[in-house]
Amino acid sequence: MSNLLDLLVAGLATGAIYALVAVGFTLLWQTSQTINFAQGEFVMLPAFLMLAAMNAGAPFWLAILIGIALSVILLGLGFKLLLVDPMLRHGVLPLAIATMALAIGIKEAVKQFYSAEASPFPSLIPGGEIAVFGRPVAVQSIGVLILAIVVVLGLTAFLNRTSIGHQMQAASQNPTVARIIGVPVERMILLTFVINAALVAIASILITPIYLAKFSSGEVLGQAAFIAAIVGGFNQVRGAIAGGLLIGVVDNLGAAYVSTQYRAAIPMILLIVIILFRPQGLLGRAEERTV
């Protein structure tokens, strides 16, 4: 069995990726009440776009750029304009169902047009282990953790320090007032979709080398990100980050020390307990109940 430190770092690394995915998820919810059941597939797809670019002869760095660009166009702008916009006025549930159908569509398209087999994916971070406090820890885990933290910190800095970030927050917290004081609310909402698409593309680059590129890998990821978002607080970016890290660590430690068979159950039980005792999540604000 690996040592506790390694488990902890690996847990934080996966947790940080969950956090990236969960942050996008909460952004969409805050600005446009969109529950995206295809969020896991949104992480799976960019890896295949990059693989396709590499098969066409592009070097890895170019493939990454192409992947992120296509992700922004398809999963950001396309998703917003073609699916969310026409459905938003119909309420949360039909839109959620439509994203479920979208998840099926993306999964099947990858299976049909690329491959049903798992493909290896090049890693940005070298393999091997280094000693931390005299214990071996995988370099990949540390690298993923650091990159994910940099992205998340960059995003929070953008949201809290820049004028556009403030406008985005205003648009999500109170669209009516934001509109009155001159915030282009529609553009801000579109921007959250673009940011979500970029985040899932980055998550895709970080996680696919660990778990291989497979058409069905979105299911587990999407579910982990949902749980992370709810555990941490559905309406808070920092909640999603905390939730992601927590789920990653709990999942990894649970698998090692409690039971591999019921590994998936541990985050679920955490989820049920938190929803029942603190429905707004660990760091979330309570939303007013609209009855």
Place this chain on the structure above:
Amino acid sequence: MTRTATLIRIGIGAAVIAALILVPMNFNRYGLFILSQWAVMTIAAMGLNLTLGYAGQVSLAQGAFVGIGAYSAAILTTQGIPGIGPLPLLGALVVAVALCFVVGWILGYPALRVQHHYLAFVTLAFSTLAFLVFRNEDWLTKGIYGISGIPRPHILGFATGKPLPFYYVCLGSLALVSLAVWWLIRSPWGRAFVALRENPLRALSLGIDTRRYTLMAFAIGSALGGVAGTLYAPLTQYIDPVPFGLSLSLDLLMMVIVGGSGFFFGPFLGAMIAVLLPEWLRFTQGYYLMLYAVAVIALLIYSPSGILGILDRILNERRTRAASAKRASAKAQLETAP
């Protein structure tokens, strides 16, 4: 409604029922299997339609209840209870319904505290937990190897081992469940469910015990999931955990919404789309699930209240137009009158 409209309705209903009984007689094994599956999934979707469409409680656990029903039927009709031996399917049905009712009741408690997407995620968690139990509790469920050799029942002395007789078992069960649900939604219970969906606060102020009805909506809906599962096990004659994962719950939710949630016939159409449409699209080979996904999205964009929502809208428009025509002619008469 006029008398002719009622007659037309009865006529269409009778024709559909006759077709469901007569046409499959020439179907092959596979066709009968798919049609039986449609009947079973319709029962499960009707249960979810009660919980979601009538009582307004989002549940992502209906697939788990189908699983509980299926495993109850499989275990009780093959191994049975220690000391007593295998039970007939009817006995297993009673156990499955009771079990799902109780578990559904308990699952309703979170609904008293949280709503909407939170509720969806609690039930999603339950769904995943149920799947893990099916997969990991080898002593009871035989784990990933599954349970095979599930017998089909004898009904009034007739063996239903062949596909056609068992299809009639499924169809007959669907008919019985439909009658029960039809009665239920027209009873004060059903009206209380709708009141709960439309405005929980007002329902409370009207003296409806919202706590009890919320729990009841979950319990009855779940019990119908159990009925579907009890039929599913002998239909496939082999069960393993895979079909009862989260995707079944999502599929059932999609059936209810696509058919038209809160419409009595919604689940029938929704299950038809979900079970039969992929079969019809099979000629497109690998593309069929993709086309299915696109069709569902297009339908929801066009009509978020499902297929029956379109019909409802057309009928409403016609009624409005007829009413305004009547008003116009009445007005004209009034004006020409001295």
